[in-house]
Each structure stands twice: as C-alpha cells, then as structure tokens.
Amino acid sequence: AQTVTQSQPEMSVQEAETVTLSCTYDTSENNYYLFWYKQPPSRQMILVIRQEAYKQQNATENRFSVNFQKAAKSFSLKISDSQLGDTAMYFCAFMKHDYDKVIFGPGTSLSVIP
Amino acid sequence: ETGVTQSPTHLIKTRGQQVTLRCSSQSGHNTVSWYQQALGQGPQFIFQYYREEENGRGNFPPRFSGLQFPNYSSELNVNALELDDSALYLCASRIGGNQETQYFGPGTRLLVL
16 A cells, blocks of 8 residues: 655745655555645645656746655655745645545645745 | 535534535546545545546445536545544545646535544
8 A cells, every 4th residue: 555654744945945855655556646735824725846756857837946855755845945835734644546545644734934 | 615515514413313514626637536534644545437437446444425417526425424424524536547736626525423
C-alpha cells in the first residue's frame, strides 16, 4: 500500500522569503503522479503543481517548484518570494498511473508572516 | 473557483441518522471522487465513480454508498451515522478516467451529535 508522509506539521516564513515543504512517499509502483495541493482557510482545495514520475525534469509553476528524487521517494515543494496569500495547508498527494484513488499526506500548515 | 459545487455547505445530524450529500461536477468531467477530511488531517479517499459506475473504493464500510447520475453529478450517502463521521466531505471531479488532475468542490461540513 502506498503512504505519504509530511514531517513538518507547521512552518512559517517571512514575506518575500523562500520556504521548502518536505514530502516522502512509499510505493512499489514505477509509474505514478505526485501532487501538491493548497487548502486556504475555509476555501477550496486547489492544485499547486504536479509531477509525473517518468519525467526526470522537476516541475515548475511560477513561484512554485519541486525537487523530485525518485530513488529517495522524496517530493519537496519550494515556494519562492512568499506572499501572504500563500498562507494555507499544503498537502502532498500520490496517485498510481491507473488513475485510481489519490492518497494524501497529513498536511503542512504554512503561515506567511508580514 | 473550480466549477465544482457541493450542497449543503453545513449539516448537523444525530447519531444513527442517514445523510445525503450532493456534488455537481465541472462541465465535461465524467469522473467524481469523494473524500472524508477529519479536522486537522489530510483527505481520505472514500470512492470514485466513472460514467455512473463505482471503479475504486477506500477503506470505508458499506454504510458509505454513492451514486453518479447521467449528467455526472453525484451523491454520497451515509447510513447509521456515527460520531466519528463528523468531518468535511469533499468531492473532486476530473475530465476523464485517464486524466490525473482533480478539481475540488468547497466541501460539506457534517457534524454528528
């Protein structure tokens, strides 16, 4: 069975600084997807960034980038130039290539401090 | 906003009752998944529907059941409610069985007393 671990329950960062959120996962699959989702307080969960396991190049979306280490089963999220609107719960998630269920980690609560 | 809507937004029930939650998927999306998110935790997969058929289920008892309609909207039914069923229930839709990106609704917050 697949598992997703986020070892940082809470983090904080100064506005305009850079922060990295950690995620590790366990799977015997070779093809899969990894995601970072953001859940702002009392607002909808939205996709931040996704990575396909067969792609070696790390995904990037504007200020958000990932460091995908397939052998180490590590998938960290880097947020550059942090903004107040980045304050949210961040969930790392995994999905097998058969498009079955998405498995979420326990989340990291990120606070951006003015 | 994602275009996925859920109703009601909040609900209070008592133990032993039954509840039905509804989800309207984003236009063109034929796959809907339901998740239970307890306070302070990540979402847990309940089940998934693809073209009106259940095609995946998590570790939830049979009292959690669902439906998907021809217009791809969906319902989650929970019978014999227990206190531990109190949670935020999220639905997520995606464009097809072979597309990985899900779009989440705002959720229904259920409180069981």
